[in-house]
Amino acid sequence: MLGWIVALVAVAVATSSAVRTYQARREAYGASARAELNERQAKAAEARTLALTEEIRQLARRRIPAAATALSHRTAPVPGLREAAGIDGEAARLLGEAVQAARTAVLEERGRVDAAARSAMRGTSAKIQSLLNQSQHLLHELQHEYDDPRILQLDFRNELALRRTQATAVLCDAWPGLARQNSSLVEVVLGAQSRVPGYERIKVANHLRQERLALVARAAEPLAIALAELLANATAYSHPDTEVPVTVQQTAGRGALILVDDAGIGMDDDALERARTLLSGPSEVLLTELGDPPRTGFAVVGRLIARYGFSCHIESSPYGGMRTILRIPAHLLTVMDDDRALSVLAPKPVHARGTGAPEPSGPQDPAATTGPVGHLPAEPVAPTSAEPAEPAGRAPAAEAEAPPAELPTRRRRARRTDSPEPSTTRPQTVEEPTLRTPEQAGAAWAALQEGTLSGRKAPGPPAQAPPAASPSDDLGDDET
Amino acid sequence: MTPGPGRRLIPAYLVTGGRSAPTGPALDRLAVLIRTESSLPPDTGSEQRRLCELLEPGALTVVECAAHLELPVSATVFLATDLVAAGHLHARPPIPSAGEIARSLVERLLVGLRSLH
Numbered sequence: 001m002l003g004w005i006v007a008l009v010a011v012a013v014a015t016s017s018a019v020r021t022y023q024a025r026r027e028a029y030g031a032s033a034r035a036e037l038n039e040r041q042a043k044a045a046e047a048r049t050l051a052l053t054e055e056i057r058q059l060a061r062r063r064i065p066a067a068a069t070a071l072s073h074r075t076a077p078v079p080g081l082r083e084a085a086g087i088d089g090e091a092a093r094l095l096g097e098a099v100q101a102a103r104t105a106v107l108e109e110r111g112r113v114d115a116a117a118r119s120a121m122r123g124t125s126a127k128i129q130s131l132l133n134q135s136q137h138l139l140h141e142l143q144h145e146y147d148d149p150r151i152l153q154l155d156f157r158n159e160l161a162l163r164r165t166q167a168t169a170v171l172c173d174a175w176p177g178l179a180r181q182n183s184s185l186v187e188v189v190l191g192a193q194s195r196v197p198g199y200e201r202i203k204v205a206n207h208l209r210q211e212r213l214a215l216v217a218r219a220a221e222p223l224a225i226a227l228a229e230l231l232a233n234a235t236a237y238s239h240p241d242t243e244v245p246v247t248v249q250q251t252a253g254r255g256a257l258i259l260v261d262d263a264g265i266g267m268d269d270d271a272l273e274r275a276r277t278l279l280s281g282p283s284e285v286l287l288t289e290l291g292d293p294p295r296t297g298f299a300v301v302g303r304l305i306a307r308y309g310f311s312c313h314i315e316s317s318p319y320g321g322m323r324t325i326l327r328i329p330a331h332l333l334t335v336m337d338d339d340r341a342l343s344v345l346a347p348k349p350v351h352a353r354g355t356g357a358p359e360p361s362g363p364q365d366p367a368a369t370t371g372p373v374g375h376l377p378a379e380p381v382a383p384t385s386a387e388p389a390e391p392a393g394r395a396p397a398a399e400a401e402a403p404p405a406e407l408p409t410r411r412r413r414a415r416r417t418d419s420p421e422p423s424t425t426r427p428q429t430v431e432e433p434t435l436r437t438p439e440q441a442g443a444a445w446a447a448l449q450e451g452t453l454s455g456r457k458a459p460g461p462p463a464q465a466p467p468a469a470s471p472s473d474d475l476g477d478d479e480t
Numbered sequence: 481m482t483p484g485p486g487r488r489l490i491p492a493y494l495v496t497g498g499r500s501a502p503t504g505p506a507l508d509r510l511a512v513l514i515r516t517e518s519s520l521p522p523d524t525g526s527e528q529r530r531l532c533e534l535l536e537p538g539a540l541t542v543v544e545c546a547a548h549l550e551l552p553v554s555a556t557v558f559l560a561t562d563l564v565a566a567g568h569l570h571a572r573p574p575i576p577s578a579g580e581i582a583r584s585l586v587e588r589l590l591v592g593l594r595s596l597h
Contacts, residue, residue, distance in 0.1 A: 133487055143492060143552035147509055149501055152493035152554055159491060178487050191489040200498035224489070343490045344527045344549050439514075443575055451578030 051087050058082050059095055064102045071106060072288065114286045121287075122172040125165045129177050132162045156194075163195040163228055167300045171285065176221040183220040184336050185213045185256060185328075186346045189248055192227035198235040201242065206347045207249040212336040213256065219308050219332040226304045226312070229297040230260050230324045238264030238321055245319070254330035264321030267314075274298070275314050281306035308332070492555040495527055502561040509543040509553045510574035513560055518568050527551075531559055532568060541574070 062079050070076045078099075081092055139155045166177055183191075186206050193202045215223055234244045242263040250256050267275065278285065278298040283306065285299045301312055310328045317323035336342075515535035520528070527549065534540060534548050546556035563569040 136487065140488065143554060147553045147557070149496070149554045149558070152496055152552075153500055155491055156493045162487075180489070183489060187489050190494065194491045194494045198498070199494065344530045344551070345490050345494055345525075347526050348529075439572060443572075447575055447578060450575070451581075454578050455581055 048087060051083070052091060054082055055087055055091070055095055059098060063095075063099050067099050067103050068106045071103065071110070110286070110288065111284075114288055117287055118172040121168060122174045125169040125172065126174060126177065128165045129162065129169060132158055132165060133178070136162065159195050160197060163225075163232075166225055167229060167296055170222075170225060170300050170303055171287070171290075171296055173303075176225055178221060180217055180220040182214045182217050182334055182336060184342055184346065185215055185333070186211075186248060187343055188215055188220055188224050189227060189246060189258060190343070190345055192224045192231055193246070195224075195228040196231045196235055198240065198244075199231075201235055201240070202231055202244045202246055204246045204248065204347055206349045207247060208256070208349050209250050210335060211349050212338075212342070213250065214334050214336040215328070216332055216334050219310070219328075222304045222308045223310065223326070223328065223332075226301045226310070227258060227260075227326060229300050230312070230326065233297045234260050234262035234264065234322070234324070238262040251327075254333070256328045256333055258326040258328070260324045260326070261317045261319045262321035262323075263317070263319040266316065266321050272314070278302040279305065279312045279314060281311075492552050495525075495551065495555045496558045499558065502558045504561040504565050505571075507542055507557045507560055507564075507571055508574050509546075509557075510541050511560075512539050512541055512572045512574065513545060513564075514539045514570040514572065516568055516570055518566075520568060528559055528563055528568075531556075531563065535569065539572075 058079070058081070066076065066078045070078050081087070081095065087095075136155070136158055139151060139158060143151050143155065169177060185208065186204070189204055193199050193204060196202065214220075231244065231246070238244065245259075245261050247259040247261075248256065249259075275298045279302050281302050285303060287294070290296060290299060305311055310326060310332060313325045313327070315323055315325075513531075513535055515532055520532060524532075530549060531545055534545055540548075542556055542560055543553055545560070546553045549556060549559075551559075560569060560571060564571045
């Protein structure tokens with residue numbers, strides 16, 4: 001019995017000890033597992049810190065500088081996080097915010113610096129502009145006083161300087177610097193032409209239906225500036241031997257178009273994209289974005305477009321280079337008062353001939369009859385081309401009929417001076433004029449008269465009136 | 481083309497076509513221009529056409545043409561020399577105003593006349 005009890009106790013002890021060792025072992029295992037976990041967590045935290053440090057280093061050394069560079073060079077790559085999994089979302093977001101904050105700060109500072117530079121330039125260019133305007137007035141007076149052609153060249157140099165200054169001023173948000181009255185569209189085009197080096201290569205074709213179509217006062221100078229920049233581009237980027245055709249025409253919707261073509265080198269895609277961005281009239285153009293040396297042309301046009309409401313489009317030209325199209329909406333157009341004469345230099349409209357469709361000539365006729373001034377200039381053109389063609393084309397037999405038909409005096413005289421050239425065929429008629437032309441006779445007599453006159457009033461200086469009057473005098477004598 | 485307070489739109493040098501001096505013999509401001517019978521080619525500039533129209537009724541001096549065209553004389557000379565070169569105009573040098581008669585010549589003439597007696 002006792003043996004059973006002892007055995008039972010022993011079993012119980014053994015069992016309990018077995019249980020205890022099992023528990024102890026389990027506890028030990030748990031402790032080691034916890035320690036391992038702690039260790040692993042510590043390692044992970046260390047790795048996270050390391051990753052975070054690396055990311056911060058990346059932020060300081062790569063991402064922020066790259067983000068700042070990318071503000072001025074759009075194509076520059078901006079690196080992101082080194083390994084997105086290495087840090088948690090919150091840290092990544094904050095790092096992104098840091099980049100963003102740096103960007104904003106740089107942008108603000110850049111805007112501030114640029115505005116300061118613009119305002120400094122604006123002040124300077126306004127001053128230069130007014131000085132150049134003054135010298136232009138002086139040159140204008142000199143031109144009418146002295147006959148030296150170098151004054152014309154000087155005037156041109158002055159105009160070039162004025163254009164540069166004015167363009168800079170416009171780029172710096174200044175107003176164009178002067179007010180104009182309503183100005184004829186063709187005259188504005190010529191004005192723009194005169195401001196460009198190589199202006200002699202620019203050929204203006206006037207296809208307007210209304211000759212006196214004009215720009216409203218506030219748009220006249222801005223358009224001249226914008227067009228001058230486009231023309232300067234066209235002449236600068238095309239070969240000096242090529243022409244730059246400019247076409248002025250009216251659109252169906254009462255607006256007007258100015259087309260500038262060049263046979264130049266054209267533009268690559270990047271340049272074209274940049275030009276189109278600038279020409280879309282952005283609200284702000286930074287001086288720092290113009291490059292070095294600054295390419296101001298399209299930027300100036302863009303500034304003016306944003307402010308005055310015309311538009312500009314650029315594309316490849318059928319002439320080989322680029323074609324820029326300046327579109328002037330109807331609300332910027334008007335018609336000039338009849339009492340203001342157009343400049344002699346303004347090319348006359350070319351309707352009817354060449355590419356002119358029959359349609360434009362239809363509306364043009366009523367316009368010509370209502371506006372008498374519009375009709376007048378067109379008239380003399382036709383007779384001059386038709387009239388001289390007649391004597392030149394016909395045989396000598398026609399000469400006999402011609403004089404009685406028209407009032408003869410000038411024609412007869414002119415024909416004699418003309419006849420020596422076809423003389424080889426008709427020798428006998430040539431004899432008369434070679435003896436003494438009416439001009440020579442008149443000149444001889446006038447000289448004699450003047451000689452006696454000046455001889456009589458002996459000490460008097462040779463007055464300026466006699467020579468000026470003498471040509472008309474001697475013409476009067478000829479007629480008898 | 482009055483030099484008003486604003487900036488003039490079309491400068492006179494535009495007619496020079498970028499040249500620094502007229503191509504051809506120099507024209508005096510009092511040289512007389514006469515239109516010939518030749519017909520102008522269709523691509524003639526409007527300012528040249530206008531100058532020829534001015535001269536249709538009769539001759540004018542360069543300075544008078546300049547006044548009509550409202551251009552300076554220096555610019556008109558460019559136009560005129562081009563048209564003269566193309567044969568559309570005749571240019572005649574100004575008639576020199578007769579100078580004072582040389583006194584010695586008159587004296588010698590007097591001596592000669594007296595010696596005839």
